[in-house]
Amino acid sequence: MKILTVSYSFTGNNEALAKSVAKELAAEHLIVTEPKTRTMGGIVLDMLFNRTPKVQSLPNKWGDYDLILFFAPIWMGQVASPIRAYLKELRVNSGRYAFASISGGADGGNPKLMSELNKRTGREPIALIDLPITSLLPQDQQAARKDTSAYRIDEKDIKKLTDTILQALKDKI
Numbered sequence: 001m002k003i004l005t006v007s008y009s010f011t012g013n014n015e016a017l018a019k020s021v022a023k024e025l026a027a028e029h030l031i032v033t034e035p036k037t038r039t040m041g042g043i044v045l046d047m048l049f050n051r052t053p054k055v056q057s058l059p060n061k062w063g064d065y066d067l068i069l070f071f072a073p074i075w076m077g078q079v080a081s082p083i084r085a086y087l088k089e090l091r092v093n094s095g096r097y098a099f100a101s102i103s104g105g106a107d108g109g110n111p112k113l114m115s116e117l118n119k120r121t122g123r124e125p126i127a128l129i130d131l132p133i134t135s136l137l138p139q140d141q142q143a144a145r146k147d148t149s150a151y152r153i154d155e156k157d158i159k160k161l162t163d164t165i166l167q168a169l170k171d172k173i
């Protein structure tokens, strides 16, 4: 099985997780980068106006992967904008894909992700795995946005989250 992981990360969490999962799956790993420095203001504007920012290294052709596994943060209930151009590519490239995220979760879940992925790619992912940071915090801690935004996953978290993703994909790949 030939798998490509594609990750975008603003503060490092999703890249660290993608790297670990790619290693376990012996997958190629493509890291999405932007030519312009990303700012908080840019995040908000992208989300409000549904902008698709320019990214580097957009492949001309995906090649013959059996699965493309995306990782990106969730911003304002949506998939982070730098991954949008890649999701759009799936409209012209058939094949299976999955989406995983280490998100914040301070406002509860992100219920619109499935319909967003459907809309952007034209089909459903084989798996949508939203892993909130709140699930890594002590049970008695009422996590606020500032706590989840400041949280950087460590080796122990990465191991736990990698196992969760592999488990979720087990019967599908």
Ligand SMILES: Cc1cc2nc3c(=O)[nH]c(=O)nc-3n(C[C@H](O)[C@H](O)[C@H](O)COP(=O)(O)O)c2cc1C
Pocket (backbone or CB within 6 Å): 008, 009, 010, 011, 012, 013, 014, 015, 043, 044, 072, 073, 074, 075, 076, 077, 078, 102, 103, 104, 105, 106, 107, 109, 110, 132, 133, 148, 149
């Ligand atoms: C502007 C902004 C908006 C966010 N909105 C959400 C949200 O709607 N839902 C959520 O679960 N997490 C949200 N988060 C939290 C991030 O998804 C979370 O911190 C993630 O782990 C960051 O990933 P990264 O380190 O790969 O950039 C938001 C973070 C930022 C900076």
